[in-house]
Amino acid sequence: MYCYDEYYFDKYHQGYSFAKMRPYFSVIAKTLTQMFKPQQMLDVGCAKGYLVHAFRQLGVDSYGIDISEHALSSAPEEVQGDLLKINIDHDRLPFESGVFDLITCLDVVEHLANNDQAISEMRRVLKTDGALYISVPSKLADSLLGIIAARDPSHINIRSRKSWIETLDHLGFRYVGEFPRAERKEARVLSLQHRWLPRMVAEVGRLPFILNLRYDLIFKKRA
16 A cells, blocks of 8 residues: 655645645635535545635535545644545445535545445445546546656556446446536646646646546436
């Protein structure tokens, strides 16, 4: 099992701070809140709790789980009480069945050896017809990362878009679409602009599209 400690974040997630990532997660939270109007949401693999904080700012009762003690201890103080240390690859989620309207799972499933266990648990705690948003890198994105930066060795579960949709379908979800294109572009630009290339990205943001190297998939739980 990989150790998601301070060294891991410094090496593979440079610039991952509240100040820099807040605009990105604010767009994600605002868009999903407008789409699904959740009362309770869970962020699986919440890292430092930034998305949980963004939903809380919108008045959504929000919680997060993550395996990294370092990440959880680095979360904003306002949400630390709403975050739990859980190994989703093996552990049962500490929530009753059917309690969440929305579950988010960003940059998580590619790290899991036992994704059927994790996805089944997400389905269990989600309400019938509740929404699940999964964001995962494509094979191309993972390959490019290995060329331009240090490839994350904990990416052990890289698949095609079709494979993820088929897996989720088998585990009781129906694919309903993708995260809205315009908002997805806005979030990506904000993330790049604040973390990596502020001058260049300002120009990239004016382009009619940005090459999408991720799968931003939305599912609904079947009865």
